[in-house]
Amino acid sequence: MAEANPLRPRMLIDGKLVEASDGKTFPVHNPATLEISAHVPEASPDDTNAAVAAAKAAFPAWSAMGPAKRAVHLKKLAALLRENKDELARLDAIAMGMPVSTHHYAHTAATHFDYYSEAWATIQGQASVNTPGFVNMTLRQPYGVVALIIPWNVPCHFLATKSAPALITGNTVVLKSSEKAPLAVARIAELVAEAGFPPGVFNIISGHGAPSGQILSRHMDVRALSFTGSSRTGRLIQEEAARTNLKKVILELGGKSPALVFEDANLDKAVTQTQFSIQTNSGQVCMANSRIYVQRSIAPQFIEAFKTKFSGARAGNPLDKDTNHGPQADEVQYRSVLSYIDEGKKTGTLALGGAGKFETTNGFFVEPTVFLDTPETARITKEEVFGPVVVINTFETEAEAIAKANDTEFGLYSAVYTRDVNRAMRVAKALESGYVGINCTSPLTGHDLPFGGYKSSGQGREGLLYSMNNFLETKSVMIQIDDE
Ligand code: NAD
Numbered sequence: 001m002a003e004a005n006p007l008r009p010r011m012l013i014d015g016k017l018v019e020a021s022d023g024k025t026f027p028v029h030n031p032a033t034l035e036i037s038a039h040v041p042e043a044s045p046d047d048t049n050a051a052v053a054a055a056k057a058a059f060p061a062w063s064a065m066g067p068a069k070r071a072v073h074l075k076k077l078a079a080l081l082r083e084n085k086d087e088l089a090r091l092d093a094i095a096m097g098m099p100v101s102t103h104h105y106a107h108t109a110a111t112h113f114d115y116y117s118e119a120w121a122t123i124q125g126q127a128s129v130n131t132p133g134f135v136n137m138t139l140r141q142p143y144g145v146v147a148l149i150i151p152w153n154v155p156c157h158f159l160a161t162k163s164a165p166a167l168i169t170g171n172t173v174v175l176k177s178s179e180k181a182p183l184a185v186a187r188i189a190e191l192v193a194e195a196g197f198p199p200g201v202f203n204i205i206s207g208h209g210a211p212s213g214q215i216l217s218r219h220m221d222v223r224a225l226s227f228t229g230s231s232r233t234g235r236l237i238q239e240e241a242a243r244t245n246l247k248k249v250i251l252e253l254g255g256k257s258p259a260l261v262f263e264d265a266n267l268d269k270a271v272t273q274t275q276f277s278i279q280t281n282s283g284q285v286c287m288a289n290s291r292i293y294v295q296r297s298i299a300p301q302f303i304e305a306f307k308t309k310f311s312g313a314r315a316g317n318p319l320d321k322d323t324n325h326g327p328q329a330d331e332v333q334y335r336s337v338l339s340y341i342d343e344g345k346k347t348g349t350l351a352l353g354g355a356g357k358f359e360t361t362n363g364f365f366v367e368p369t370v371f372l373d374t375p376e377t378a379r380i381t382k383e384e385v386f387g388p389v390v391v392i393n394t395f396e397t398e399a400e401a402i403a404k405a406n407d408t409e410f411g412l413y414s415a416v417y418t419r420d421v422n423r424a425m426r427v428a429k430a431l432e433s434g435y436v437g438i439n440c441t442s443p444l445t446g447h448d449l450p451f452g453g454y455k456s457s458g459q460g461r462e463g464l465l466y467s468m469n470n471f472l473e474t475k476s477v478m479i480q481i482d483d484e
Pocket of ligand 1: 149150151152153176177178179207208209210212213214217228229230231232233234236237252253254255285286287384386412453457458
């Protein structure tokens with residue numbers, strides 16, 4: 001029987017909502033039921049090039065318009081995002097399984113569009129009279145066409161955190177959604193059209209890494225590219241940029257974030273927060289504390305309390321308001337998490353969970369899983385699992401805890417729980433990561449602080465006060481003053 005009101009996701013290219021020019025689509029399945037949620041346009045090379053060409057054509061007028069006028073469209077979009085928040089949550093739920101009960105990202109997206117619509121007056125260079133005989137200055141100007149490539153785990157959030165600062169600074173945008181979660185983004189494409197952005201200013205396409213993502217990375221007319229996703233793809237994008245026009249590349253990549261829990265910590269708080277960090281979004285969070293190091297004297301208590309909390313996750317249909325634990329985003333993610341779990345069983349001690357629930361639920365659910373006593377060299381300790389799977393190991397001394405925490409190629413977020421302020425600050429200084437929570441952990445972040453990775457977790461920083469900088473060139477201008 002045909003669905004009463006089937007979804008018809010489209011792309012926004014040059015102000016028009018369109019199918020793929022060659023008619024190609026790909027199916028998106030609800031990972032909790034395996035039903036097909038929608039058929040989504042796969043942007044062809046022609047479509048991708050058309051989006052870049054439209055952005056290039058729109059750039060002169062958009063950048064000349066002045067930020068206060070550009071802001072009107074951002075404000076309108078913020079209001080539309082708020083009005084449509086429930087629908088956007090539903091679309092993410094049926095695309096990648098995020099429970100609607102935990103989806104507040106249309107609201108965060110709206111906040112970003114609102115913020116940047118007000119922040120335009122801070123787009124300023126500097127002036128200097130330090131060179132005798134001169135008045136000098138810097139101008140901050142947009143790059144031109146910027147490409148934004150986003151992941152599937154929090155689509156509305158990444159769409160906004162990248163596109164709002166890019167647009168307000170006068171750039172024009174081609175954003176590509178993830179093939180795993182294109183539905184909410186396609187709905188936002190309709191809202192962008194409704195918000196009255198001039199044609200070509202804000203283009204939104206859907207499709208896989210190849211061809212559309214690759215084409216954006218190589219495109220000679222794309223001058224800056226902001227990417228959030230896996231470290232593997234980040235490297236490929238960086239290579240393409242280096243091979244072609246050396247476009248500016250901002251990379252927000254993966255993590256293997258440690259939380260260190262010392263014996264003087266508030267244990268309840270440490271358990272509750274570290275558990276939430278790895279459970280929320282079914283562990284599909286770049287900064288999830290997937291490694292926990294507990295001081296040996298309190299390890300038995302911590303582990304028991306952690307297991308009790310973690311096993312209380314309420315798995316179920318993500319559209320159900322009582323569910324707080326959805327399925328993994330798709331079969332590829334599900335199989336990948338299960339293969340890490342299988343390997344984890346060989347290297348460490350399984351203390352909780354350890355099973356996939358596909359056979360019994362017909363959805364890609366994975367049990368909250370805890371491993372103990374896992375070697376620091378094991379793949380499950382070293383690599384990003386991106387599932388509800390945590391390795392809890394122990395330490396004796398502060399130095400040992402720091403060494404274990406830093407023994408990774410990643411460096412996105414670290415946490416330390418202790419009541420000793422001196423120790424907290426010593427450890428915070430020693431941790432090799434772009435973010436440190438003291439007596440708190442991810443996903444908690446302050447939106448006005450810079451977010452980004454040390455080491456292979458990325459390059460560049462994003463945040464309310466930082467992201468406009470990613471999309472502005474700096475030009476030095478010297479003015480020589482003649483003597484009277
Ligand atoms: P992914 O790298 O597989 O895909 C991300 C995006 O890149 C998608 O839109 C995809 O279509 C596109 N892509 C794939 N191959 C490409 C190519 N060759 N060229 C250009 N684009 C290409 O990542 P994912 O699975 O969508 O997301 C999960 C990853 O994202 C995890 O590693 C997670 O840690 C990371 N992540 C990082 C942050 C952060 O802020 N640091 C936030 C969220 C997620």
